[in-house]
Amino acid sequence: xxxxxxxxxxxxxxxxxxxxxxxxxxxxxxxxxxxxxxxxxxxxxxxxxxxxxxxxxxxxxxxxxxxxxxxxxxxxxxxxxxxxxxxxxxxxxxxxxxxxxxxxxxxxxxxxxxxxxxxxxxxxxxxxxxxxxxxxxxxxxxxxxxxxxxxxxxxxxxxxxxxxxxxxxxxxxxxxxxxxxxxxxxxxxxxxxxxxxxxxxxxxxxxxxxxxxxxxxxxxxxxxxxxxxxxxxxxxxxxxxxxxxxxxxxxxxxxxxxxxxxxxxxxxxxxxxxxxxxxxxxxxxxxxxxxxxxxxxxxxxxxxxxxxxxxxxxxxxxxxxxxxxxxxxxxxxxxxxxxxxxxxxxxxxxxxxxxxxx
Amino acid sequence: xxxxxxxxxxxxxxxxxxxxxxxxxxxxxxxxxxxxxxxxxxxxxxxxxxxxxxxxxxxxxxxxxxxxxxxxxxxxxxxxxxxxxxxxxxxxxxxxxxxxxxxxxxxxxxxxxxxxxxxxxxxxxxxxxxxxxxxxxxxxxxxxxxxxxxxxxxxxxxxxxxxxxxxxxxxxxxxxxxxxxxxxxxxxxxxxxxxxxxxxxxxxxxxxxxxxxxxxxxxxxxxxxxxxxxxxxxxxxxxxxxxxxxxxxxxxxxxxxxxxxxxxxxxxxxxxxxxxxxxxxxxxxxxxxxxxxxxxxxxxxxxxxxxxxxxxxxxxxxxxxxxxxxxxxxxxxxxxxxxxxxxxxxxxxxxxxxxxxx
DNA sequence: CTGAAAGCGCTTACAG
DNA sequence: CTGAAAGCGCTTACAG
Numbered sequence: 001x002x003x004x005x006x007x008x009x010x011x012x013x014x015x016x017x018x019x020x021x022x023x024x025x026x027x028x029x030x031x032x033x034x035x036x037x038x039x040x041x042x043x044x045x046x047x048x049x050x051x052x053x054x055x056x057x058x059x060x061x062x063x064x065x066x067x068x069x070x071x072x073x074x075x076x077x078x079x080x081x082x083x084x085x086x087x088x089x090x091x092x093x094x095x096x097x098x099x100x101x102x103x104x105x106x107x108x109x110x111x112x113x114x115x116x117x118x119x120x121x122x123x124x125x126x127x128x129x130x131x132x133x134x135x136x137x138x139x140x141x142x143x144x145x146x147x148x149x150x151x152x153x154x155x156x157x158x159x160x161x162x163x164x165x166x167x168x169x170x171x172x173x174x175x176x177x178x179x180x181x182x183x184x185x186x187x188x189x190x191x192x193x194x195x196x197x198x199x200x201x202x203x204x205x206x207x208x209x210x211x212x213x214x215x216x217x218x219x220x221x222x223x224x225x226x227x228x229x230x231x232x233x234x235x236x237x238x239x240x241x242x243x244x245x246x247x248x249x250x251x252x253x254x255x256x257x258x259x260x261x262x263x264x265x266x267x268x269x270x271x272x273x274x275x276x277x278x279x280x281x282x283x284x285x286x287x288x289x290x291x292x293x294x295x296x297x298x299x300x301x302x303x304x305x306x307x308x309x310x311x312x313x314x315x316x317x318x319x320x321x322x323x324x325x326x327x328x329x330x331x332x333x334x335x336x337x338x339x340x341x342x343x344x345x346x347x348x349x350x351x352x353x354x355x356x357x358x
Numbered sequence: 359x360x361x362x363x364x365x366x367x368x369x370x371x372x373x374x375x376x377x378x379x380x381x382x383x384x385x386x387x388x389x390x391x392x393x394x395x396x397x398x399x400x401x402x403x404x405x406x407x408x409x410x411x412x413x414x415x416x417x418x419x420x421x422x423x424x425x426x427x428x429x430x431x432x433x434x435x436x437x438x439x440x441x442x443x444x445x446x447x448x449x450x451x452x453x454x455x456x457x458x459x460x461x462x463x464x465x466x467x468x469x470x471x472x473x474x475x476x477x478x479x480x481x482x483x484x485x486x487x488x489x490x491x492x493x494x495x496x497x498x499x500x501x502x503x504x505x506x507x508x509x510x511x512x513x514x515x516x517x518x519x520x521x522x523x524x525x526x527x528x529x530x531x532x533x534x535x536x537x538x539x540x541x542x543x544x545x546x547x548x549x550x551x552x553x554x555x556x557x558x559x560x561x562x563x564x565x566x567x568x569x570x571x572x573x574x575x576x577x578x579x580x581x582x583x584x585x586x587x588x589x590x591x592x593x594x595x596x597x598x599x600x601x602x603x604x605x606x607x608x609x610x611x612x613x614x615x616x617x618x619x620x621x622x623x624x625x626x627x628x629x630x631x632x633x634x635x636x637x638x639x640x641x642x643x644x645x646x647x648x649x650x651x652x653x654x655x656x657x658x659x660x661x662x663x664x665x666x667x668x669x670x671x672x673x674x675x676x677x678x679x680x681x682x683x684x685x686x687x688x689x690x691x692x693x694x695x696x697x698x699x700x701x702x703x704x705x706x707x708x709x710x711x712x713x714x715x716x
Numbered sequence: 717c718t719g720a721a722a723g724c725g726c727t728t729a730c731a732g
Numbered sequence: 733c734t735g736a737a738a739g740c741g742c743t744t745a746c747a748g
Contacts, residue, residue: 009397023438023724024519026724026725027725027726028724028725036734036735037734037735037736038725038726038735039727039728039734039735039737040733040734040735041727042725042726043733043734044725045729046727050733050734051733051734052733052734055734057371057733060648067519069490069493069494069519070494070726071435071494071496071724071725071726072494072495072496072726073431073434073440073495073496073724073725073726074435074724074725074726074727074740075725075726075727076431076726076740076741077429077431077432077435077725077726077727077739077740077741077742078725078726078727078728078739079726079727080381080740082431084495091460092450092456092459092460092463093453093456093457093459093460093657093674094456095451095453095456098451101450101451101475102449102450102451105450105475105477107479109477109647114466114474114475114477114491114495115474116442116472116473116474116475117459117463117472117473117474118472119463119467132427133472135427136427136428136430137430137431137442138430144720159741161382161425161427188615204389214387244661252399266726273658273661274661276663277661281549300631300661300662300736302632303602303631303632303635303658303662304658304661304662304663305465305634305638305662305663307695308423316451323416335728339730351682367745381740384740384741384742385741385742386741390720394718394719395718395719395720396719396741396742397718397720397721397743397744398718400719400741400742400743400744401718401744405745408717408718409717409718410717410718413717413718428741428742429740429741429742431740431741431742432724432740432741432742432743433741433742434742435723435724435725435726435740435741435742435743436723436724436741436742436743436744437742437743438724459746496730501718517717562731
């Protein structure tokens with residue numbers, strides 16, 4: 001309840017017994033209290049120079065005192081902007097997604113944007129539904145991480161919907177706007193690191209889910225082997241599932257070879273965690289008996305024992321870059337943006353020279 | 359562009375050179391194409407029984423073909439609901455927050471709700487700003503995790519704003535609606551676990567940021583000691599910062615005691631990670647020389663070496679419970695909901711009997 | 717079964 | 733500097 005100097009009073013009451021939507025104070029309520037038109041209230045709240053400073057102050061004071069909150073939904077209807085971006089991730093609890101969203105959040109906050117989260121669960125259909133739901137909510141832009149749909153968005157875009165940028169697109173083929181880690185180069189770098197340490201038999205444990213990033217990392221692995229004139233041995237390649245649980249079977253397969261590997265390159269850090277665990281369960285010491293490398297540099301990579309050698313993806317920065325691209329698009333840029341971000345080789349103690357060479 | 363059987367045509371054009379907000383198709387465009395009123399279109403899109411089945415089908419087909427997306431913002435303005443919940447977290451990249459948000463997401467999706475994310479950065483002022491921003495966006499409800507404001511929301515609520523539920527409130531004192539882990543009981547359980555293993559000198563490494571949860575966990579620790587008739591030694595208590603980085607100094611302090619501890623109870627798993635690392639750097643073996651326990655059971659707790667004994671917080675489930683409470687409130691419930699969730703002691707290999715007793 | 721009308725809470729030319 | 737008016741894209745009584 002707010003009582004004015006002139007005795008006017010406003011009481012907002014929940015309508016009836018249940019908590020169904022109640023009417024919150026509107027610009028008109030403030031107008032009545034301030035004895036001005038609602039147009040003037042609207043201007044005052046925007047600090048428009050068109051309103052008398054004293055009137056403006058009075059209006060803002062009343063708004064403050066009554067706990068008035070302007071309705072972003074009403075505003076959006078007329079401005080046709082929601083100052084909102086949608087982000088679709090596979091699972092928010094995935095450390096990669098969480099870090100990326102952190103970067104997106106930061107960039108959004110700087111511009112007064114909010115972010116709406118949507119899950120794809122890694123499923124193409126659910127991903128499309130998530131994007132559609134975001135479109136209904138009239139977000140100003142969308143970033144899709146680890147998309148399984150990728151280029152299929154092109155026709156949607158042709159219909160002139162919201163701008164979309166993909167972050168680490170997992171669908172083969174290019175998309176108009178994207179920020180991607182340079183998987184091939186990074187993969188060459190880790191593999192070369194192992195080769196230079198003296199390894200000749202290097203296993204690759206991939207991801208059976210057919211991610212584009214897996215294809216590219218495998219490609220980098222092959223390239224590095226070729227560059228060093230090392231033979232490729234298909235027996236040293238096995239598939240995991242991107243999670244620790246997929247590792248044991250894959251380790252079993254490569255270690256069963258007549259000449260087992262002295263190093264294992266894992267598709268990602270989560271796989272590496274499972275690999276380290278399985279390798280250790282087999283009584284092997286890391287890195288003395290076998291070297292292990294991952295990919296991503298998730299926050300825990302440095303806390304496992306031994307700390308994991310890996311490729312750092314600048315996840316937070318990638319989130320920001322995706323937002324910068326989006327803001328550029330919103331500002332009218334219509335150029336294609338395909339940003340390729342370099343990974344960084346982080347050498348820790350899970351890698352060393354192979355036994356034989358020492 | 360959409361061309362109708364009757365030759366009518368609709369073309370939507372971005373207005374002018376820049377990508378400024380363009381007009382997306384509205385219910386009226388569909389109405390024109392279908393040669394009905396926009397009221398009928400609205401009904402058809404809702405599958406209202408009030409519309410002729412054939413007319414309805416025709417309308418929906420046209421909507422489909424033109425890629426029409428109803429505007430949730432316009433709908434919200436009239437229905438006074440946004441089918442949206444706001445979630446404020448300290449940092450989304452925090453594993454605890456990410457898991458909780460995962461549970462919230464799942465519960466939201468089941469009811470067709472979207473979630474808007476907002477960061478508090480652990481700062482009370484920013485937390486309040488985040489909540490206000492969510493109110494402006496007219497979310498139907500808000501869940502605040504690890505609130506630093508807690509009971510201070512009461513006056514805001516008195517103004518009849520959006521329902522708020524706190525998840526693991528970190529502000530002293532109770533709030534109307536909350537879901538909390540039972541810190542005291544859980545803390546008694548881990549401490550008792552150590553005592554039963556034979557430990558007599560148990561250190562506690564807390565969190566200097568003054569979280570309510572730290573106070574409660576410390577309380578549980580004291581209670582368990584007292585229950586076992588063990589003397590409390592202030593020299594065995596040190597403060598970390600909830601992150602691995604805060605651990606070394608704290609370990610230094612407790613290990614410098616004339617009689618160092620044989621076990622360390624850490625405020626949370628992140629602290630335990632740092633403790634394990636520091637303890638190992640000092641040449642001590644875990645658990646042979648010293649036992650370490652954490653709190654939370656973050657996803658990585660089982661992958662560190664040795665796997666960490668800890669208290670599992672059912673984070674995902676807690677997120678769902680918060681949503682259930684919110685939905686109850688939205689459905690008209692006006693009862694106070696203070697849900698206390700039990701933690702679960704997960705014994706792994708970072709704890710064992712102390713050396714002397716073996 | 718259908719349409720005309722009012723209204724949700726704002727913003728913003730337009731006229732004073 | 734201020735107000736009346738139109739309109740953003742929907743929903744929903746109300747009258748046929």
